[in-house]
Amino acid sequence: MPVAIVSVTNDLTTDQRVDRTCQALVKSGYEVLLIGRRLRNSKTLTPRSYRTHRMQLLFDKGPLFYAEYNVRLFLLLLVHKYDLIVSNDLDTLPANYLAEGIKYPFTKVQNADSKLQNAKVRHLHDCHEYFRGVPELVGRKSVARTWKLIEDLIFPKLGCVVAVNKSVADLYAAEYGNRIEVVRNVPFRKPQGGAAGKSSLSIREDQKIILYQGAVNIDRGIEEAILSMKYLKTDAILVIAGTGDIFQALKTMTLDHDLSGKVRFLGEIPFRELHSYTLMADLGLSIEKDVSINYHYCLPNKFLDYIQANVPVLVSPFPEMKAIIDRYTIGEFIESHDPEILATKIDSMLMNGKQMATYRQNLIKAAADLCWENEEKILLLTIGITHDSYNLF
Numbered sequence: 001m002p003v004a005i006v007s008v009t010n011d012l013t014t015d016q017r018v019d020r021t022c023q024a025l026v027k028s029g030y031e032v033l034l035i036g037r038r039l040r041n042s043k044t045l046t047p048r049s050y051r052t053h054r055m056q057l058l059f060d061k062g063p064l065f066y067a068e069y070n071v072r073l074f075l076l077l078l079v080h081k082y083d084l085i086v087s088n089d090l091d092t093l094p095a096n097y098l099a100e101g102i103k104y105p106f107t108k109v110q111n112a113d114s115k116l117q118n119a120k121v122r123h124l125h126d127c128h129e130y131f132r133g134v135p136e137l138v139g140r141k142s143v144a145r146t147w148k149l150i151e152d153l154i155f156p157k158l159g160c161v162v163a164v165n166k167s168v169a170d171l172y173a174a175e176y177g178n179r180i181e182v183v184r185n186v187p188f189r190k191p192q193g194g195a196a197g198k199s200s201l202s203i204r205e206d207q208k209i210i211l212y213q214g215a216v217n218i219d220r221g222i223e224e225a226i227l228s229m230k231y232l233k234t235d236a237i238l239v240i241a242g243t244g245d246i247f248q249a250l251k252t253m254t255l256d257h258d259l260s261g262k263v264r265f266l267g268e269i270p271f272r273e274l275h276s277y278t279l280m281a282d283l284g285l286s287i288e289k290d291v292s293i294n295y296h297y298c299l300p301n302k303f304l305d306y307i308q309a310n311v312p313v314l315v316s317p318f319p320e321m322k323a324i325i326d327r328y329t330i331g332e333f334i335e336s337h338d339p340e341i342l343a344t345k346i347d348s349m350l351m352n353g354k355q356m357a358t359y360r361q362n363l364i365k366a367a368a369d370l371c372w373e374n375e376e377k378i379l380l381l382t383i384g385i386t387h388d389s390y391n392l393f
Helices: 016-027 062-079 090-103 112-117 141-157 166-176 222-228 247-256 271-278 301-308 319-328 339-350 353-369 372-382
Strands: 003-007 031-038 051-056 084-088 123-127 161-163 180-182 208-213 236-241 263-267 283-286 313-315 331-333
Touching (some): 003 016, 003 062, 003 090, 016 031, 016 084, 016 372, 031 062, 051 062, 090 123, 090 141, 123 166, 141 166, 161 166, 161 372, 166 319, 208 301, 208 339, 222 236, 222 247, 222 339, 236 271, 247 263, 271 301, 283 339, 301 313, 301 319, 301 353, 313 319, 313 339, 319 331, 339 353
Parallel strands (some): 031 051, 084 123, 123 161, 161 180, 236 263, 313 331
């Protein structure tokens, strides 16, 4: 049985894209090992159809973390047999690229055209985002230069690359000339039943739920969403499912503004449990700020998860999300991050039952199109696996 080793720098708990990639490889006949890291507060992983390994590292963040992670990963890749390695984003790329070069120095690099000859590649690189455009690097010129140096040295030599959306693929292709396939980060098709009860969150059945799910980090509009609850006329609760850099600060801000009765913090929810909470929502938020090129071209997990849960959306008018909303008519765009203006927009949606019903009807078609069952075919073809090879489809 061929072996695939997939690597990420997170703790594997909430990374849905990587889980879907691993499942697709298992389905295709690979024995899969997913490598991440263990944090002090990492939850126990539920059993999966593939093996997992979380490295216990000395450093949690900063340059020493990335250096230690890549050295440890490099050594693991050197001693493990594999037929395919999958690097996810730039922070896992050095170890994968170096290990491949040392173990198989004379292997001819396959490019994306290899699928035409049905020849499998040995190293797949997956761009979950335009890495140097993440908000955490904005204003940190020396750090960004270091990452760019690494990327400049390696990226043009990569033979098989996929990206999370067309905008990110176009950015990398223009910069380095690689042919890049688009494999969108869409969820599996999800059932509409099985919503968690509102009472479990101390929410009345007649109250509306406005949902933000995902990473609780800077510039995602969460602060303004919380403050908008001051001005909201609809009887609704803002539910925040996730954790991140500003999680505690948001809880403090909520208390300071006497909004604890209108906001619920769920913390980190394992992705296999998250859908039951998403199903409860009346409106899903994805209101990132236009502070970086990465945010501008984002196609967030939460936005696509809302679609699978048949939840109308209110989002920032960024190109990737706008294209989907314009095509399917499943929600609306914010006009401003000002909390009072945001509250007015939320009220106008939640109070318009006829329009919300239309959005929900249109979401049925969007969910059928934007699902992993369609997208995984592109991923597998890119690495040379066809339906003739494994009778997948």
